[in-house]
Amino acid sequence: MKNLKILSLLMLGLMLVFTACEESDDSDSTTDCPELSFERDGGKLIANFEEINSLDVYEWFVNDELVETENLENQRDNTLDISEYNPGTYTICIKAETPDCPAGVEFCKEIVVGEDMEGCPELKFTRDGDYLIADFEGLDTLEFYAWQVSGETLGNETIIENEGTDNQGDNKFSLANLEEGTYTICLISESPTCTSAEYCEEITIDGDGQDSCPDLSVSSEGNIIVATISGTDDFDLFKWYVNNQLLAAEDLQVQGNTVTLDLSNYNPGSYEVCVKFNSNDCSQGIEACVSAQVTDDNNGGDDCPDLSFIEEGTLMFANFPGINQLDVYEWFVDGVLVETESLQSQDRDNKLDLSSYNPGTYTVCIKAETNECPNGTEFCRDVVIPEPQPVDCSVFKLEYIATNGAEFVNANGVILFGLEDNSVVWEIDGTQINPTTTTGHFIILKNHLSQAGKYEICYKAESTECGALQECIEVDFQGL
Incomplete structure (x- = not known):
């Protein structure tokens, strides 16, 4: 009889254990919620969580109001368009309920809508x-x-x-x-x-050295030999030969990745021009050659130089065949002589700087006269100096932002201020930290703090547009 009681107690204990395990399993299944998330691309918010293609329904909320339902049966696009929203700050969430997650789950972000709604660039x-x-x-x-x-x-x-x-x-x-x-x-x-x-x-x-050689192509355009080079900026390693005679560097004109040789002053005849390159990283070397024919017509009569210049911001760069053989030419702005470029002057740099000019449109010309071009020649173009774009330094402030998955402190506006390299300093309670974000414009608090509590967060930086930037705020870190 005593043994029977013991056996009954054992059976009852096993039943309780099995029941507890089943309840535990049921409890775990109810917490199996999808990890929702979305990203911003300009005026669109795009849901992009792992289980999105298996989730039947989820919903978008703006300031706690349902604005859109995403249903698999309705060819949903998983996006919320905020491009027409009025400027301001909105709390935007996506929420979902499933049989395994009956209590529901949500993911929220504070989204600032402003005039600038430019989206993500298509990088390449x-x-x-x-x-x-x-x-x-x-x-x-x-x-x-x-x-x-x-x-x-x-x-x-x-x-x-x-x-x-x-x-x-x-x-x-x-x-x-x-x-x-x-x-x-x-x-x-x-x-x-x-x-x-x-x-x-x-x-x-590769280890065969082939990829270490630059790309080189040589072509002729009348009396001008053009070499196009890519893969290196060390043009001094390129050697030029005309009929196997090595040329001096001053015979060449370099502009960007293009090097030109002007044969206009050569005697009539046929010439073979070769460009050769060799370096430690390109031991096999490369070579490209082209044939050119110089005729009597190229050196006679009213032979004026073909002047031109290119515009890069407020700098004008003279760029034309034979520039290194032209003794003198001049820069004019709105008909007024502003600079003379002479081969006899050590100050000749073949460029004109308009950075000190007021905003507006100017007619810029280069002019030259030679013995072969006694009436002179010129090249002109209109150059626009734009109005400077003002920067509103007052938008700078530190912001504490909390979502259901992380807490951030963002230095608002600094992306516009032209921060000086290595000037940004973040501090937590007086101790400097290194931001783990790529730009350093914001910090993710959980990467630097392990305990919930109140902390003083400070930001310092030097800006070319707004000078010294500094602000501190107190945050109540929840440890989300």
Whole structure:
């Protein structure tokens, strides 16, 4: 009888254990909620969470009001268009309920709508020898983007090289210092109206040295020999030969990635022009040649130089065949002589700087006379000096932003101020920290704090537009 009681108690205990396990399993299943999220691209918010294609329904809320329902049955687009919203700050959420998540789940962000609703750039780059060159629309006005390089040969290291108008970069990334191997190289960008943008390619660095040689092409245009070079800026390593005679560097004109040789002053006849390159990184060398014919017609009569110049911002660069053989030419602005370029002067730089001129439209000309061109010749174009764009320094402030997944402190407006390199300092309770974000315009608090509580967050920077920037705020860190 005693044994029977013991057996009954054991059976009852096992039943309780099984029941508890079943209840525990049921409890776990009810907390299996999707991890919702969305990103911003200009005037659109785009839902982009992992389980989006298996979630039947979720909803968009603006300031707690339902504005749109995304249903798999209705060919949903997973976007919320905010381009027509009035300027202001909105709390925007996506919410969902599922059988496994009956209590529901949400993801929210504070979204600022302003006049500037420019979206994410379509980043792209191309390879040119030992260089990757950023090549996408809006490149010249994008305030920030960066090169990001990772690969097995780098181990845990990631190379970051900042570009954009804020960083005065050259829009190029050199592969010359990378070891042989395969790398994932990306262009990345972020801004107040673009959560993130990215473009990546797998780039292989070979060990045979072939990729270390620049690209070279040579062509003739009348009496002008044109060499187009890409993959290096070291033009001194290129040697020019005319009928196997080495030329001096002063016989050549360099403009960007183009080098020209003017044969106008050569005697009539046939000439073979060759350009050769050799370096430690290109031991096999490269060579390109072209034949040119100089005739009597090229040196007789009223032979005026074909003047021209190019405009780069407020700088005008004289750029025409035979510039290094022309003794004198002059710059005129609105008919007034402003500068004389003479081969006899050490100050000759073949450029005119208009940066000190007031905003407006000016007629800029270069003029020259020679023995072969006694009546003179000129080249003119209208140049516009734009009005400077004012910067509103008053928009600078520190903002504490909390979502259901993270807490941030953002330095609002600094992306517009032209921050000086290495001048940004973030402090938490007087201790300097290093931001983990790419731009350093905001910090993610959970990356620097481990305990909930109140903290003083300070930001300091030097700006070319607004001078010294400094502000501190107290935040109540929740540890989300």
